[in-house]
Amino acid sequence: MSELRLRVTETTDLTPTVRRFALQDPEGLTLPPYEPGAHIVVTTPAGHRRSYSLVDPGGARPREYVVCVRRDGGGRGGSVSVHDDVAVDTDLVVSMPANRFPLRPSPRYLFVAGGIGITPLRAMVRRLRAEGKTGVRLLYLTQCAEETAFLEEFDGPEDTVHHSDDGGLLDLWPYFAVPDDDVRIYCCGPAPLMRTVQALTAHWRMSRIHMEEFAAPHSGISVPFTAVWAPDGRRVDVPAHLSLLAALRRAGVPVTSSCEAGVCGTCRLEVLEGEVDHRDSVLTEREKLSSMLACVSRAKSTEIAVAPHLVVSQYSSADD
Numbered sequence: 001m002s003e004l005r006l007r008v009t010e011t012t013d014l015t016p017t018v019r020r021f022a023l024q025d026p027e028g029l030t031l032p033p034y035e036p037g038a039h040i041v042v043t044t045p046a047g048h049r050r051s052y053s054l055v056d057p058g059g060a061r062p063r064e065y066v067v068c069v070r071r072d073g074g075g076r077g078g079s080v081s082v083h084d085d086v087a088v089d090t091d092l093v094v095s096m097p098a099n100r101f102p103l104r105p106s107p108r109y110l111f112v113a114g115g116i117g118i119t120p121l122r123a124m125v126r127r128l129r130a131e132g133k134t135g136v137r138l139l140y141l142t143q144c145a146e147e148t149a150f151l152e153e154f155d156g157p158e159d160t161v162h163h164s165d166d167g168g169l170l171d172l173w174p175y176f177a178v179p180d181d182d183v184r185i186y187c188c189g190p191a192p193l194m195r196t197v198q199a200l201t202a203h204w205r206m207s208r209i210h211m212e213e214f215a216a217p218h219s220g221i222s223v224p225f226t227a228v229w230a231p232d233g234r235r236v237d238v239p240a241h242l243s244l245l246a247a248l249r250r251a252g253v254p255v256t257s258s259c260e261a262g263v264c265g266t267c268r269l270e271v272l273e274g275e276v277d278h279r280d281s282v283l284t285e286r287e288k289l290s291s292m293l294a295c296v297s298r299a300k301s302t303e304i305a306v307a308p309h310l311v312v313s314q315y316s317s318a319d320d
């Protein structure tokens with residue numbers, strides 16, 4: 001995973017809890033390209049690795065990457081570190097942009113954003129409208145006007161901004177009642193909103209519905225397996241309700257982690273034996289041949305042998 005060292009050139013409070021950060025190359029060079037829907041993984045000053053959507057429309061030669069971070073005091077510390085420890089002139093290590101939520105061509109669109117879920121959708125809406133496209137509707141659901149990032153941008157005839165503090169929960173059914181193959185729906189927001197939109201669009205063609213998952217999506221059931229910690233041969237039972245990461249830690253094996261959602265790559269292990277059920281959004285197909293992310297991925301085989309990623313790669317021609 002290639003990384004960049006970028007400098008924060010501007011910070012702006014968009015709401016009491018959402019702050020905008022602009023990052024540029026310290027030498028002023030243009031940055032690697034990206035398209036709407038892309039994200040970068042930011043290593044916070046406290047060492048967390050967090051995935052943030054790029055909020056601008058992007059292009060071939062961007063001069064800056066802009067992310068917006070909502071401070072979550074009840075979270076695991078990543079957003080707090082960004083808010084409290086990052087200022088103008090702070091240098092941050094970030095990943096190259098990646099895009100698992102790409103904007104696909106369509107005659108018309110309906111974008112559904114909940115809270116900070118506006119970030120990737122703003123990039124898409126701005127790109128499409130800048131190109132003169134019509135039929136680009138936005139449904140933006142937030143708690144109150146004060147906590148609505150980019151509120152002033154979305155007051156056009158195709159925008160609906162709804163605050164639950166003022167109007168209660170919005171009845172979403174009228175937006176999805178009639179399926180339309182000429183419309184693509186993009187949704188990003190908290191899990192309850194995503195589940196609601198998924199349920200209300202069950203009668204739409206699946207290819208028309210696009211959901212941005214902040215955690216790596218996976219399906220299928222989890223079954224128990226045994227992990228063999230190769231450095232000392234320790235055998236660790238991984239029950240269905242525990243991740244490999246959690247089971248290894250319980251057994252006293254220290255594995256570094258950050259997002260614990262399969263989106264940062266910190267918990268990568270080498271796989272020496274066994275078959276993996278990959279559930280992450282980070283590893284390339286080539287990396288998956290010999291690695292796994294312990295926070296989300298599991299074994300398909302009854303037993304799997306794993307080892308620290310760095311120790312093995314010292315002696316092998318690993319692909320990173």
Ligand code: FES
Nearest residue numbers: 258260264265295
């Ligand atoms: S801790 Fe981030 S992918 Fe596992």
